[in-house]
Amino acid sequence: MTEAGEALKVVIVDDEAxxxxxxxxxxxxxxxxxxxxxxxxxxxxxxxxxxxxxRKADVVLLDIRMPEMDGIxxxxxLQRLDDPPQVIxxxxxxxxxxRAFELHAIDYLLKPIRAxxxxxxxxxxxxxxxxxxxxxxxxxxxxxxxxxxxxRGRIHLIPISxxxxxxxxxxxxxxxxAAREYLLEESLTRLEQEFAGRFTRIHRNCLVANAAIAGFxxxxxxxxxxxxxxLLRGLDERLAVSRxxxxxxxxxxxx
Amino acid sequence: MASINQNLPGSALxxxxxxxxxxxxxxxxxAMQVAVSAARAPSWRSALDExxxxxxxxxxxxxxxLVALAALSVWxxxxxxxxxVGVVVALELGLTALVFQYGHELLGxxxxxxxxxxxxxxxxxxxxxGYFNLRGRALSPxxxxxRLQALQARIRPHxxxxxxxAVLSLIRADPKRAEHALEDMADLFRVMLADTGQLSPMxxxxxxxxxxxxxxxxxxGDRLNVEWRLAGMPGDALIPPLVLQPLVENAVxxxxxxxxxxxxxxxxxxxxxxxxxxxxxxxxxENSTHHAGNRMALANIRERLALRFDALASLTARVENxxxxxxxxxxxxxxxxx
Numbered sequence: 001m002t003e004a005g006e007a008l009k010v011v012i013v014d015d016e017a018x019x020x021x022x023x024x025x026x027x028x029x030x031x032x033x034x035x036x037x038x039x040x041x042x043x044x045x046x047x048x049x050x051x052x053x054x055r056k057a058d059v060v061l062l063d064i065r066m067p068e069m070d071g072i073x074x075x076x077x078l079q080r081l082d083d084p085p086q087v088i089x090x091x092x093x094x095x096x097x098x099r100a101f102e103l104h105a106i107d108y109l110l111k112p113i114r115a116x117x118x119x120x121x122x123x124x125x126x127x128x129x130x131x132x133x134x135x136x137x138x139x140x141x142x143x144x145x146x147x148x149x150x151x152r153g154r155i156h157l158i159p160i161s162x163x164x165x166x167x168x169x170x171x172x173x174x175x176x177x178a179a180r181e182y183l184l185e186e187s188l189t190r191l192e193q194e195f196a197g198r199f200t201r202i203h204r205n206c207l208v209a210n211a212a213i214a215g216f217x218x219x220x221x222x223x224x225x226x227x228x229x230x231l232l233r234g235l236d237e238r239l240a241v242s243r244x245x246x247x248x249x250x251x252x253x254x255x
Numbered sequence: 256m257a258s259i260n261q262n263l264p265g266s267a268l269x270x271x272x273x274x275x276x277x278x279x280x281x282x283x284x285x286a287m288q289v290a291v292s293a294a295r296a297p298s299w300r301s302a303l304d305e306x307x308x309x310x311x312x313x314x315x316x317x318x319x320x321l322v323a324l325a326a327l328s329v330w331x332x333x334x335x336x337x338x339x340v341g342v343v344v345a346l347e348l349g350l351t352a353l354v355f356q357y358g359h360e361l362l363g364x365x366x367x368x369x370x371x372x373x374x375x376x377x378x379x380x381x382x383x384x385g386y387f388n389l390r391g392r393a394l395s396p397x398x399x400x401x402r403l404q405a406l407q408a409r410i411r412p413h414x415x416x417x418x419x420x421a422v423l424s425l426i427r428a429d430p431k432r433a434e435h436a437l438e439d440m441a442d443l444f445r446v447m448l449a450d451t452g453q454l455s456p457m458x459x460x461x462x463x464x465x466x467x468x469x470x471x472x473x474x475x476g477d478r479l480n481v482e483w484r485l486a487g488m489p490g491d492a493l494i495p496p497l498v499l500q501p502l503v504e505n506a507v508x509x510x511x512x513x514x515x516x517x518x519x520x521x522x523x524x525x526x527x528x529x530x531x532x533x534x535x536x537x538x539x540x541e542n543s544t545h546h547a548g549n550r551m552a553l554a555n556i557r558e559r560l561a562l563r564f565d566a567l568a569s570l571t572a573r574v575e576n577x578x579x580x581x582x583x584x585x586x587x588x589x590x591x592x593x
Contacts, residue, residue: 015515016417016474022424044515065413067515092416112420 007031008122009039009056011085013048013074014063019111023061023090029115036122045069046157049077053154057085059125061109064091069145072097076136077148080155086125097139104135143195147175149182158182160198164212164235166191168205178234200252202230203242216241216249268331268339269387271324275566276387283386284317284379291375312358312372316351323350344380351376391562410447411508414470421473436473439466446496454493454588457524457531461485464503464522471507479511480519487525493588494531495563498556502535502581505552510537510579531587539579553581560585 012023020041030036039057042048044066052060060078064071071089078084089108091097101108107121107128146157162177166188173184173191192199192207199207214233220226228241228249241249269276288309296302323346324331331339355369418440425433443466468481499522506520518538525532553572560568560583568585 016421017476018421018424018473019417021428022420025424025427067513092420093412111416112423 007035007037008058008125010036010059010061010122011039011048011052011055011057012041012061013043013045013066013071014061014090015043015066016063017043019063019090023113023118026113026115026118030119030122034119034122045071045074045077048074049148049155049157052078052081052085056083059122060085060087062087062089064089064094064097072136072139072141073144073146075131076133076140076144077146077155077157079131079133079136080148080150082150082153084130086128087131088121088125096141100139104132104138106131106135137190140194143198147182147184147186149175149184156182160195161211164209164232165239166199166207167239176235176237200248202239202245202248204244206239208232208239210252213252216252266336266388267391268328268336268343268384269391269565270332271321271328273565273567275564277321277325278566279386280321280383281317283383287375287379287382288313311362312354313375315358316354316372316376319350319354320347340384343384344377347376347380348373410444411504414504414508417474418470421470425473432473436470439469442466443470443500446500449496453496455496456490457488457492457494458490460494460496460499461488461524463497464500467500467503468507471511475507475511478514478517479507480517482519482521484521484523484525489526489531489587489589491589492526492531493590494585495559498560498583498585499533499535501552501556502533502583505581506535506537506579509540513540514538526587529587530584533583535581536578539574539577556583 010027012020012027014020014023020043024038024041027036027038040051040055042051046069048060048062060075062071062074066074071091075087075089078087087107089097089101089106090111090113091108092111098108098110100106107124109117109121144160146159147163148158149156158175158177162179164176164178166184167174167176168188171185173186173188175182175184188205188207192201198209198211200210200213202208208230212233212235214231216228217231217238218226219229219238227243228246229238230241231238271277271280289306292306292309293299293302296305324343327342327346331342334342351372352369355372359369418436422433422436422440425436443463446463468479472479472481503520503522510520511518520535520537523532523534553570557570560570564585568583570581570583572579572581574580
């Protein structure tokens with residue numbers, strides 16, 4: 001069934017050890033009739049992303065409800081890979097997610113999973129269209145815990161709490177943390193909506209983390225008129241507040 | 256035994272020994288007295304005189320009534336509801352007649368006519384009993400819909416299916432453990448599906464929590480650590496069933512499941528005087544998304560405690576030094592009342 005007749009490589013991601021061992025058993029059962037093998041296991045989202053960055057797999061069986069980073073978010077970060085694996089979501093009970101999966105023809109398995117259902121899903125998986133980012137975004141019920149970028153073939157996670165500011169440049173978005181900068185292909189407006197309450201827009205092209213705002217200062221440019229800048233916590237940089245956003249200086253009360 | 260109990264236990268006389276009930280009666284009757292005085296008097300100023308005049312006999316009647324009802328409470332609650340109401344009404348009318356009879360002899364005339372006092376006593380008694388009846392029904396989780404909701408809140412589908420999944424994973428590798436897990440599950444669901452009318456021994460409720468935690472341990476492994484502090488627990492105490500277990504489940508669901516790192520929950524039970532205390536703590540997860548669900552579960556338990564114990568029981572929940580602490584206090588009972 002695979003192009004080269006090779007076994008389908010499956011990675012199991014679930015935070016509960018018994019659920020992983022059950023899937024291992026079931027895949028062993030399927031292996032009697034299908035060329036399929038377990039290529040690895042992970043107990044949480046970051047582990048799964050590290051594993052799949054390092055090792056190529058064809059399919060990920062991805063639990064939806066996991067601590068700190070849910071399966072939907074993991075699937076979004078996975079799309080950063082050049083050749084992302086196919087995703088089959090697994091869940092014990094998630095009425096909302098299941099309705100959405102049906103709507104968008106995304107494959108999922110209900111726990112406890114039957115060997116027959118798993119085999120069917122594995123046979124079908126090659127023909128599935130890759131997950132579309134906008135669909136995954138719709139499934140995301142809460143803000144992601146991390147942003148992600150691809151660096152030298154690996155997925156690099158940027159915890160959202162580390163982000164000091166986001167700045168839109170021509171085609172990319174610059175993400176600034178205390179340690180370094182990253183380039184991201186996302187829209188500033190969408191991030192502003194997703195992380196509502198965490199960031200403040202200080203300029204048409206710039207969002208600053210509320211927690212990173214140390215204060216405001218009024219500076220006069222030579223020849224120009226005076227304007228406000230944001231002083232940042234943990235970063236020796238100043239960001240201009242646009243005239244239209246001046247009201248935030250008063251609202252945040254740190255002027 | 257009937258398979259489905261369709262009686263509404265809402266229709267029951269309140270426990271007149273409960274301080275919460277006593278306060279409610281006092282406030283309601285005095286409010287009615289104030290209203291009557293205001294309605295009868297020609298001006299606001301004379302309304303106060305009217306109230307004072309009325310109080311000379313009305314207040315002793317009220318106090319006597321409360322004492323008599325408290326004394327008869329156990330017996331009254333054993334009667335069928337209609338008979339109980341009849342006795343209370345008769346008692347009130349009798350007491351009013353008695354007090355006003357002696358009052359007139361003692362204080363002379365002009366302190367209120369007995370006829371009108373009897374009418375007021377009848378009205379006040381009916382209003383108060385009606386209020387308690389409505390309150391009982393409103394708070395009663397036995398009303399069909401509330402009951403269904405309570406059941407769903409008790410059996411989280413996510414827990415049910417994940418537990419079945421965990422047992423399935425054990426069947427091949429460790430059949431003995433799978434057996435124990437199924438036994439724990441059967442026990443737990445038997446209690447969850449049972450009628451919740453009777454009080455249950457504390458020891459049994461703790462056992463139930465242990466069975467529940469065994470199942471969670473199976474799924475969560477090292478992530479779940481449990482600390483029991485039961486040195487001061489009176490095992491013979493009776494408590495409403497399924498008060499403790501949902502609180503422990505909440506602690507696991509909100510404190511342990513959303514974390515990658517292992518965490519500990521602690522359960523402490525002790526008695527202080529005639530109060531029984533349980534304190535359940537779990538690590539506090541600031542961005543947990545299930546806060547709404549948590550409030551609902553706590554509100555459900557608070558309501559059940561209020562229905563049974565009124566002001567004698569309490570449930571508080573707050574964050575203390577990064578730890579989420581739920582405390583419940585309820586009367587220490589060793590024999591089912593009534």
